[in-house]
């Protein structure tokens with residue numbers, strides 16, 4: 001079985017500040033992995049490295065066996081990303097936004113139309129296709145960004161705190177939806193969050209604190225019979 005995401009010894013500094021220190025983990029197909037860390041733990045820095053916005057000081061990332069450093073085109077073609085800040089054009093329709101993104105991936109015409117239709121159906125948004133994004137609520141905008149991230153049929157889906165700003169019901173439905181996606185499409189999903197209620201016991205969990213991994217395993221095992229929240233606070237030394 002090919003490891004979908006292989007993060008090997010990633011370290012990164014900003015001046016004197018160490019943002020990431022020897023971060024290593026691997027994700028197999030069909031895995032939902034939460035990357036849990038408090039503010040400043042290094043989650044966004046790791047996402048920037050995995051999407052090649054930053055080159056790390058040390059270590060490497062392999063995506064579906066391709067090195068991000070040596071074969072960036074092939075590696076990036078295997079990744080779909082939902083960034084923390086929404087990046088949709090509010091004045092274009094849902095369809096136009098997705099056509100534009102498909103073109104960035106070299107898809108046009110009937111192939112692009114087919115993929116866009118399939119991705120919108122998957123997020124239950126097929127009937128919103130002609131609406132301007134400005135008219136959509138926060139949950140539908142997020143669903144659309146997930147559809148957009150899946151257009152080129154990636155093996156790995158990276159989401160950086162994708163539920164920020166959403167109400168509780170929408171947060172729960174998007175979290176459940178992405179869990180299903182991982183299972184049904186055999187995707188490796190990395191879901192960065194600081195909210196433990198987005199994590200199920202059977203999920204893989206990587207806890208990041210001050211740039212280091214301080215726990216890696218199944219969430220239920222890491223919780224060791226207590227609430228994940230109290231275990232997380234204990235691990236990150238923030239439990240006073």
Ligand SMILES: Nc1ncnc2c1ncn2[C@@H]1O[C@H](COP(=O)(O)OP(=O)(O)OP(=O)(O)O)[C@@H](O)[C@H]1O
Pocket residue numbers: 014017018019037038039040041042043044045046194
């Ligand atoms: N461009 C930068 N210059 C200097 N320091 C930075 C820069 N970006 C991040 N840092 C520092 O690196 C550390 C990791 O930050 P990062 O944004 O990756 O954490 P995070 O886990 O994503 O936090 P948050 O949940 O607040 O987004 C923090 O101490 C942060 O202050």
